[in-house]
Amino acid sequence: MIHQAPAGARDLLPLEVAQKSWINDRLQEVFQRWGYKRIVTSTIEWVDTLMAGGAIEPSTVVQLQNIGEGRLGLRPELTASIARAAVNRLSNQTIQRLCYRANVFRNPPAGHHGKQLEFYQAGVELLYAEGVLADGEIILLLINCLQSLGIEGAQLLLGDAGLTRSLLNTFPCAFREQILDAIASLDRVKLQKLDLEDNLKSKALQLFDLRGNPQEVLARVADFDLDETAQKAVNHLQSLMNLINHSCEKPLPITLDLSLIQTFDYYTGIVFEIVQVMGNKPYVLGQGGRYDQLLEVYHPQKKNAPGIGFCFNIQDLHNCLLNSPNLPQSTPPSDWLVIPTNIKASNSAFAYAQKLRNTNHIVRVEIDLKMRTPDEIRNYALEEGISYLAWVDENGNTKIETAN
Secondary structure, three states: EEEEEEEEOOOOHHHHHHHHHHHHHHHHHHHHOOOOEEEOOOOOOHHHHOOOOOOOOOOHHHEEEEEEEEEEEEEOOOHHHHHHHHHHHHHOOOOOEEEEEEEOOOOOOOOOOOOEEEEEEEEEEEEOOOHHHHHHHHHHHHHHHHHHHHOOOOOOEEEEEEHHHHHHHOHHHHHHHHHHHHHHHHOHHHHHHHOOOHHHHHHHHHOOOOOOHHHHHHHHHOOOOOOHHHHHHHHHHHHHHHHHHHHHHOOEEEEEEEEHHHHHHHHEEEEEEEEEEEEEEEEEEEEEEEEEHHHHHHOOOOOOEEEHHHHEEEHHHHHHHHOOOOOOOOOOOOOOEEEOOOOOHHHHHHHHHHHHHOOOOOEEEEEOOOOOHHHHHHHHHHOOOOOEEEEEEOOOOOEEEEEE
């Protein structure tokens, strides 16, 4: 019987691990340069915690056994867990800049047996900060990360969950979710079939088309009958665009898309995705947004606090970087191969190998375990790219030669 990983799971072999580690290391370096500190939260949480006050569908969560106190599950994302940890564990609830690298787990939609269940992400959360400056920091940090990786040709899709909801308030309550669903799924036909009065259907179609150049879209939004909340959101987006354009040497192409709806329904302000098309296939490299009502879900006294963040999808970044000259194309070779000249020399060989490893920088040292002939050993070293050979006898005498 051939044993394979279960459907929806996958193994990462050494080269893929090296490449994804390279991506992760670059991201973490940029996060740290911006003052973000790494946080590690539990992979397993209470299902009630993972549902983020109802913002995450229970069907999304990979659930474990009920242990009596409640049901446990595997985290489908990190924001809820970090929000829970921040309000309950961090005593200093001033601005917190937190970053992470972790795996997450999600049940696939019904009828998608075998679809991937485990994903790897890296991201940041900026807590207890709001306004244009906080939103601008997050967007500029995201752009800086893409530049550090050498990602070219990506596009930023930017929306505002609060503004979209405000614009929907002009429609009867019974139709708002249907309109939102049609807009989010880009289903114009579905929108046209709704049993709305002609003037409302016209407004709905106008709302459907609110995507494109940010200044042009904001000009079209100004034609709507905006309430105070919507006008404030429009002003915020205008200020945010000015900040990004004046603070970034090479800003990404930005599409303002008020149909943009994220999978997890805890966003209250700006929402965004980074998309890149490779070979006619779109990849969502990352996503995020503002969530100003999430932290109070976990606060013991239900105190509200603002937050915003994003995550990168490591697999999609990896797919888009496969042809990049920066991405490692092989795993690092060993620096040394230590060869005991006979079985009696084994103790001396292991001692010499450990001496080589005990340096201030990483030195990769292998020991020959097969007692091969000198020609076999030299051929192996050439094939593996090993730099040095050290032949050690039972008295500890060492002969060193280069392998190439």
